[in-house]
Amino acid sequence: MLSIQALIFDLDGTLYYNPDLQKKQLEVAISILQVHLDCSYNHAKKMFEETRSSLKKQFGYEPSNTYSITKIGIPLEKYLKESEKRYDAGRFLNKDKQLIEILNKFKQQFKLSLLTNNNKYQTYRMLNSLGIQDVWDIILTLSDTKIIKPDKRLYQLISKKLKVHPEQCIVIGDRKEIDLSPAKQIGMHTILVSGVFDVYKLRDKINKIIHNK
Numbered sequence: 001m002l003s004i005q006a007l008i009f010d011l012d013g014t015l016y017y018n019p020d021l022q023k024k025q026l027e028v029a030i031s032i033l034q035v036h037l038d039c040s041y042n043h044a045k046k047m048f049e050e051t052r053s054s055l056k057k058q059f060g061y062e063p064s065n066t067y068s069i070t071k072i073g074i075p076l077e078k079y080l081k082e083s084e085k086r087y088d089a090g091r092f093l094n095k096d097k098q099l100i101e102i103l104n105k106f107k108q109q110f111k112l113s114l115l116t117n118n119n120k121y122q123t124y125r126m127l128n129s130l131g132i133q134d135v136w137d138i139i140l141t142l143s144d145t146k147i148i149k150p151d152k153r154l155y156q157l158i159s160k161k162l163k164v165h166p167e168q169c170i171v172i173g174d175r176k177e178i179d180l181s182p183a184k185q186i187g188m189h190t191i192l193v194s195g196v197f198d199v200y201k202l203r204d205k206i207n208k209i210i211h212n213k
C-alpha cells in the first residue's frame with residue numbers, strides 16, 4: 001500500500017466547469033495583447049492564434065494562454081497586473097456544495113494544495129465564489145512563483161513546501177501535458193480529469209493509486 005500524503009489540484013478546468021469564464025479569460029488575454037501591440041482586437045487575436053498554433057506544432061500540445069502571450073513579448077508581470085484588473089472571475093462562479101464536501105473529506109486524510117497558472121487575485125476570487133477558500137494548506141499561483149506550468153520546478157517547489165516526497169503526492173488536472181507530465185517526471189502520481197464532475201468521483205481513483213492497482 002502506498003503512503004499518499006498530499007493532493008495537488010489544478011484550478012481552471014479542473015475545479016469548475018464554466019465555458020463562459022474560459023471564453024472571458026481568452027478575450028481578456030487578447031485585449032491585453034491588443035493594448036500592448038497598439039492594434040485592433042482582430043489583429044491581436046490573429047497574432048495570438050498564430051503564435052499558439054506554431055507553439056503547438058513545436059511542443060506537440062496546445063500551450064496555455066499565458067505561455068503563448070509571454071512568447072509574443074508581453075512581460076509576465078505586466079500581463080499578471082492587467083489580467084487582475086480587467087474582470088472579476090469570481091462573478092462567473094457559484095458555491096459548489098459537492099466540491100466543498102469532497103475537499104473537506106480529503107482534508108481529513110491529506111494535505112491539500114492548489115497549483116495554478118492563474119494570477120493570485122483571480123484565483124482567490126474564484127475560490128471564494130466556489131466556497132473553497134479555506135481548505136488549502138498551500139496555494140501557489142503564477143503571481144507567487146512567476147513560473148508557468150508545465151515547468152517541473154513548480155512541482156519540486158510544492159513538494160518542498162508541503163514537506164512531502166514527490167512519490168507521496170497525487171496531482172489532479174485537466175491537461176495531461178501541462179498539469180501532469182511535469183509531475184510524473186519527478187515521480188508524482190497523477191489523475192487526469194475532464195472537469196469538476198470527475199473530481200466529485202475522485203475517491204475511487206485515489207484508492208486505486210493507494211492500493212497500487
Ligand SMILES: [Mg+2]
Binds near residue numbers: 011
Ligand atoms: Mg486547467
